[in-house]
């Protein structure tokens with residue numbers, strides 16, 4: 549007890565901890581509504597997708613543990629899906645033998661609606677109409693995602709599901725063979741390009757600890773596969789809303805120091821993977837980016853952005869400090885004044901502003917973003933692979949040591965920040981905003 553109290557006095561104010569604990573209890577009580585058994589949930593999806601032999605599952609599975617994924621597939625993907633591809637994907641969905649789980653079904657539903665009807669404009673169902681609310685939320689979360697992008701994402705998702713369910717009954721060609729499993733990403737490979745797509749669109753692709761782990765595994769796999777270029781992008785309306793602030797919840801006061809220590813190691817390892825990535829790495833920033841999803845961009849070789857994207861690093865607002873090597877790369881890139889506006893004062897940049905500062909390589913209209921980016925990348929992927937790889941490493945090697953040192957220092961400072969009242973109060977504010985809604 550004395551040890552716990554000591555830690556509280558040093559780090560977290562006890563009143564604030566009690567407040568957080570009460571708040572979390574009430575949030576958990578609210579959330580327990582969503583972990584309902586599920587017979588209720590499957591039927592409406594079957595109505596839409598046909599009568600499959602799907603098991604009953606929970607609609608939302610709590611998935612923020614540090615598990616290594618159970619199964620994963622690398623599948624071929626359609627990067628510019630036609631109406632025919634889309635219709636064929638709809639037929640494939642009906643033939644799936646394995647229940648893909650309610651989370652995936654929600655994504656399929658949302659993408660289908662977006663692809664066929666455009667942005668959600670129907671009234672939000674009442675709070676007790678759980679099924680329709682979940683479906684509405686999933687569709688609404690896609691924002692103004694263009695119909696053609698939704699169609700393509702639908703085809704990509706179905707293609708992944710089909711190859712995963714085929715794998716038990718067929719031997720596939722080498723390039724298509726099942727590799728491992730991800731729950732929070734979709735990883736596909738085609739035409740010399742490996743695409744890693746962040747796949748929590750209803751949470752704006754906020755990064756859970758599981759997601760950091762899966763991205764590291766995916767980068768490791770991509771660094772060794774036979775593709776020429778690796779691309780990171782987001783599913784839905786956001787590129788990513790940065791660190792998932794619920795990473796800070798479910799922590800008792802006596803665990804906090806250890807969690808912060810492990811969080812700092814996770815952060816250092818995660819950013820380290822981008823510093824060391826050996827092949828050309830491209831970010832296709834499909835929508836707004838927040839926090840760490842902005843800072844790491846400087847570690848990419850190309851950053852293509854939709855004109856809908858924004859770039860926001862509200863670290864001070866969260867009682868936190870810069871990471872992703874941005875305390876070194878941003879001032880070097882845009883000068884100390886502009887870097888201070890972003891990193892200290894949290895100024896949000898438009899895509900055009902980020903391009904003017906050199907953070908973004910090129911901006912494309914949202915309506916043609918996917919088509920133009922993938923056409924460009926397909927052409928680049930035909931260039932001699934080894935030359936691309938060696939040139940990238942020549943550019944990166946000048947400052948690798950400095951980047952690793954910066955990364956280690958930023959992670960160390962954040963470890964301390966996470967124990968501060970400023971940080972905890974900011975996270976409480978975000979979570980209580982949710983609890984009030």
Ligand SMILES: CCCCCCCCCCC/C=C/C(=O)SCCNC(=O)CCNC(=O)[C@H](O)C(C)(C)COP(=O)(O)OP(=O)(O)OC[C@H]1O[C@@H](n2cnc3c(N)ncnc32)[C@H](O)[C@@H]1OP(=O)(O)O
Pocket residue numbers: 750751752754755789790791792793794795796804807808811812814815838839840841862863866871966978982
């Ligand atoms: C002890 C510590 C261990 C920690 C280990 C961590 C290791 C690595 C740390 C790396 C450091 C990184 C720092 C950062 O990235 S700082 C930036 C953090 N991000 C934010 O502050 C953004 C917070 N989100 C928002 O401001 C808004 O959600 C947003 C503007 C993005 C969108 O607003 P909008 O109104 O359009 O949509 P909603 O808010 O309704 O969002 C829809 C649902 O998604 C949930 N959501 C979105 N973003 C996050 C997030 N970052 N964390 C948690 N949840 C998020 C949101 O709550 C909604 O969920 P519900 O539908 O369930 O309400």
